[in-house]
Amino acid sequence: MLTAGQSIGGMVSTAASDEGCPEGFAFQLLSTHDSTWTPDEAKVTLNTRLDARLVPSPASPSDVRLAYSHVVVLDSFFGEAEREALLSQLTERDWDHAQGPPAAKWERETADTHLASRTWGLRDHMLRQLAEEPSQAMLEVNTRLSRLYPECDIALMPAEHMQSTRLHRQPSSKAAMQATQNVKRAEHLQSTSLDNQPSSKPLETADEHTSAPCGEGRQMASNTAAAAAAWPQADSAAAEPGSGAHVRQAGRVQEAQQVQQACDVSRSAVSDEGAAAHDKAAYCAAFVGNAPVHGDSFCYHVDADPAGLPPSRWTDAFGDYVNGEPGQPLLASLLLYLDDQWPRDWGAETLFLDDEAGVGLVVRPKRGRAVLMDQDILHRVSAPSAAAGGRPRYSLVWKLAFLPRSPTQRCCLARPEWGVPTSMGSAARVEQVKQSLTRKRARQEEGNEATPEGVLAPTS
Numbered sequence: 001m002l003t004a005g006q007s008i009g010g011m012v013s014t015a016a017s018d019e020g021c022p023e024g025f026a027f028q029l030l031s032t033h034d035s036t037w038t039p040d041e042a043k044v045t046l047n048t049r050l051d052a053r054l055v056p057s058p059a060s061p062s063d064v065r066l067a068y069s070h071v072v073v074l075d076s077f078f079g080e081a082e083r084e085a086l087l088s089q090l091t092e093r094d095w096d097h098a099q100g101p102p103a104a105k106w107e108r109e110t111a112d113t114h115l116a117s118r119t120w121g122l123r124d125h126m127l128r129q130l131a132e133e134p135s136q137a138m139l140e141v142n143t144r145l146s147r148l149y150p151e152c153d154i155a156l157m158p159a160e161h162m163q164s165t166r167l168h169r170q171p172s173s174k175a176a177m178q179a180t181q182n183v184k185r186a187e188h189l190q191s192t193s194l195d196n197q198p199s200s201k202p203l204e205t206a207d208e209h210t211s212a213p214c215g216e217g218r219q220m221a222s223n224t225a226a227a228a229a230a231w232p233q234a235d236s237a238a239a240e241p242g243s244g245a246h247v248r249q250a251g252r253v254q255e256a257q258q259v260q261q262a263c264d265v266s267r268s269a270v271s272d273e274g275a276a277a278h279d280k281a282a283y284c285a286a287f288v289g290n291a292p293v294h295g296d297s298f299c300y301h302v303d304a305d306p307a308g309l310p311p312s313r314w315t316d317a318f319g320d321y322v323n324g325e326p327g328q329p330l331l332a333s334l335l336l337y338l339d340d341q342w343p344r345d346w347g348a349e350t351l352f353l354d355d356e357a358g359v360g361l362v363v364r365p366k367r368g369r370a371v372l373m374d375q376d377i378l379h380r381v382s383a384p385s386a387a388a389g390g391r392p393r394y395s396l397v398w399k400l401a402f403l404p405r406s407p408t409q410r411c412c413l414a415r416p417e418w419g420v421p422t423s424m425g426s427a428a429r430v431e432q433v434k435q436s437l438t439r440k441r442a443r444q445e446e447g448n449e450a451t452p453e454g455v456l457a458p459t460s
């Protein structure tokens with residue numbers, strides 16, 4: 001374990017220590033093992049950036065920086081041995097997948113938001129096992145990831161510390177909470193808009209979210225009455241800094257309505273069981289298992305956004321910041337597709353959206369394929385087509401925090417050795433502005449005019 005203070009101060013240690021940190025707050029670094037794998041074995045199929053925006057950046061000289069969200073697709077990141085082992089671990093060896101996932105390990109209690117429909121997700125005991133007893137295959141994946149990003153320490157996202165620690169009144173209505181969240185989102189968008197758009201633009205964007213049948217956040221299973229009791233969340237909370245809209249929620253549906261933004265962690269359970277039936281502590285997982293089947297429906301969500309978390313041990317330690325801020329943990333997800341084969345016409349692609357620009361990306365499930373994404377990017381599963389029959393499309397997602405080793409270091413999914421990432425949507429527009437500034441600067445230098453200043457300096 002590594003404490004927040006240690007990692008961010010550059011004092012890397014694997015000993016558990018809470019010294020100088022909020023009570024009980026410690027990172028669980030990825031466990032690794034010996035491996036012969038080298039990073040050049042992975043094929044970089046996609047290295048892209050979207051969601052360009054100017055954001056406050058206390059660590060940057062000009063107090064603002066140009067932020068992007070990244071999506072990286074790596075093929076041959078893991079081998080057949082790891083894929084088979086992981087799929088067996090999550091199902092059963094020789095399981096007949098045409099019958100759906102095994103009920104002993106999966107339950108149909110997971111949703112993108114508390115309003116969204118339920119789909120298959122791993123049961124709590126499986127999520128715990130993934131976090132607490134990593135299998136050989138997981139150790140190999142962890143090792144490969146750590147080798148790919150040797151300059152950062154990589155930890156499981158401490159989901160349990162990202163839940164609100166404040167007690168609040170019950171919300172007057174879900175709609176009120178949602179509206180407040182969207183005001184928060186709108187404020188965030190306004191403060192970060194590159195085009196200096198009138199305030200109606202981001203607010204419209206926010207309203208679309210309010211009225212959409214699906215809200216934000218794919219949520220995990222089996223959080224409990226304890227979650228609702230410990231972290232009730234309300235309209236008053238939503239109005240406070242740090243309780244923004246981009247948090248995935250945890251909890252069975254009744255609690256989720258109360259907890260609202262309690263915890264990220266991808267998918268949430270929405271069981272019919274009453275809250276009183278549960279007395280164990282809420283379990284917020286750093287893993288998510290997905291098994292979408294034909295007929296399911298999914299919603300765009302972000303996995304987590306450090307600029308919009310409710311007050312928690314996490315925000316006590318790190319405050320509110322935009323993902324990718326120098327010196328702060330980068331929240332990123334690693335997704336592995338686990339099916340042996342997945343023909344194109346079976347669908348079930350992962351979709352990524354640059355909301356501002358209204359364009360996106362499609363990533364097809366493929367054997368040995370891994371996707372790395374910043375957690376603040378809008379994305380969703382798409383359901384398998386009828387052609388897939390009852391067969392689920394399996395994915396396993398690691399929720400991670402990439403920890404910089406110095407206050408100025410910025411962790412980034414796009415590795416320098418892969419070249420400048422392809423810019424899409426709002427990032428492509430920014431690229432155009434940068435090019436025109438570069439041309440203007442060249443003309444000004446020729447004509448000896450003043451040069452425009454540098455927040456648009458190229459970064460990945």
Ligand SMILES: O=C(O)CCC(=O)C(=O)O
Pocket residue numbers: 218266267288289290303335349350351379380381382394395397
């Ligand atoms: O499996 C996928 O395509 C995406 C899953 C996802 O978004 C999640 O687990 O948070």
Ligand SMILES: [Fe+2]
Pocket residue numbers: 218266301302303379
């Ligand atoms: Fe997700």
